[in-house]
Amino acid sequence: MVTTTPLEAELLALAGSVPDPELPVLTLRELGVVRAVHMRGADSVEVELTPTYTGCPAVESMSVDIERVLQEHGMREVTVRRVLAPAWSTDDITDEGRRKLREFGIAPPRAGRTAGPVALQLGPTRAALAPETDPIRCPHCGSADTELLSRFSSTACKALRRCLACREPFDHFKEL
Amino acid sequence: MTTTVSTTAALALGDDALVLSHRLGEWAGHAPVLEEEVALANIALDLLGQARVLLSLVGDEDELAYLREERAFRNVQLVEQPNGDFAHTILRQLYFSTYQHLLYAELAAGDGPFAPLAAKAVKEVAYHRDHAEQWTVRLGDGTDESHERAQRACEALWRFTGEMFRPVEGLDVDGAALEAAWLESVEGMLRRATLTVPEGPRSGAWRAGAGRQGLHTEPFGRMLAEMQHLHRSHPGASW
Structure with missing residues (x-):
């Protein structure tokens, strides 16, 4: 040290x-x-x-x-x-940072999960998927009923999602 | 930790990323839907970032990108292939991002000079691979039209895929193991997408796959001309 x-x-x-x-x-x-x-x-x-x-x-x-x-x-x-090493991870975002992201209308990355995309899901986008233990919640209304629109959004670090409860689209800071 | 960076290896990896980044950037303003325009541009940006790090390991990034002649580029021929239709671009993405993801995962696990970049980039490329896989299924198992186009792209690019697994001086990876893992993954994806795995050779058909030696296919010269002309016409220009 x-x-x-x-x-x-x-x-x-x-x-x-x-x-x-x-x-x-x-x-x-x-x-x-x-x-x-x-x-x-x-x-x-x-x-x-x-x-x-x-x-x-x-x-x-x-x-x-x-x-x-x-x-x-x-x-x-x-x-x-x-500096590249050790590689930055979304786990490096502080709790305060996550709270601010949510208030700003961006769903924060979920903590402590293995980086990378989730396993490939076949079938229509809105098919009932296996229940997520830690779903991505809508930053506007808090609903866990959201769907992915695009893996890449306004910046490389975000994905575009839509809330199926309040119908608002929102950005999700992807886990990395 | 190994600190000696092989110029050959850095150029091979860096040029793959740079050239594919430029190809994907050509979709800007032309993608089928806005979300895909943004997705392809983001993937291109990730690749450009990787290229900048890799090329900077062995020289001046701008000089290497803008002032080398075609024969000095060491990218595999797969990445320089024109975008074609959307299916063509997606199959190129599937073939390349699967390779790059497996390669970076192996490099990240080692202690060589590319480990820090690979550890960072492997997480980005996981999203590129996922994007390509999802689209491969959607196109292959989609309409008759999308299936036919995906099958055509799958076959047209197949012969360029063997080159990715040839040995590169200074790159400490097991090419045969990488190739076996790649084949298992890609063939599995193609089957899930109801596509037929091509039967043709994956290299050597007409010496396809000499990009690492500086021999490129005809469209690459025109791509480079477009990529380099501003820098060459206006040396030192800045925004």
Whole structure:
């Protein structure tokens, strides 16, 4: 375990307070993408940032925002380094982050499940499927009666679903 | 941990991702429904992200993507095949994403230079594979028209699939085991989709499958021309 200085902890909190450019209700800390901050000199700092998806275009915007915030805090040189390992998972989203997503109208990812899509279901979309122990709930009305419209939605990290109770379409942050 | 990155292997994996990403991007504005437009663009974006990481391991990503000649690309010929109709694109996705998912799972389990990227990307590719499998069933077991088109695509692309399992220098994977797992999965999917598993050779018919050696099929040159022309015409241009 590398020790963190008080200044590093302060800068980490600042970097983590930057809002996500795609989901501005979440901070980068709540999204779980800011991994560490290391001082490289008196006023030079390196930030480790991990992407949600390898091709996430928001990473560049996040980097620029982190640089700006830390420079405003007196850092002359800010380097944002992209780290891949260990791979980010939706389990890295904090509980507070999940609550905010739901309030924003996005069904949060379900915690602690094996990443990846569920097993292939044949037959019509609305056929009664095996009862889910942990269904994806509509963020608007809370109903568990929802269906998948598309595995890919407005961004790579979301799927498009529809609530069969209130009929509202909604995004679901896919488990990864 | 092995830190030496084989240029041959990085280009092979990176070019597969880059070229397929570009092909899928060609669907933007042309997909049959909006949801599919978004899905294919998202898959393309994942692949582009993977390509950027892989190419950056062995050089400047922009130079590698935009300034190499056709013969310097090391992607398999499967990924450069034109989109064709939607069934053609889906079958290409099925063949490739099944391979890529199995490959990344194996690389992620090791400690080689591609393990971090593979561990990240394997989760993304699981969704690509799922997307392709669901559509394969829907098209194959759909209308007479969709079945016929899916069968045609399935056969047309079959001969390009053997190349994915040939050895690549610096890529520490068991090609034979990968191929066996791929065949089991793909053949199973085709049967579930009521499609007939093609009987023809999976390589060698007319030397199909020399992309890893830099020999590409005729449509690839035109794809590269489109992909590279802006960068070559306006060096250093930015938004």
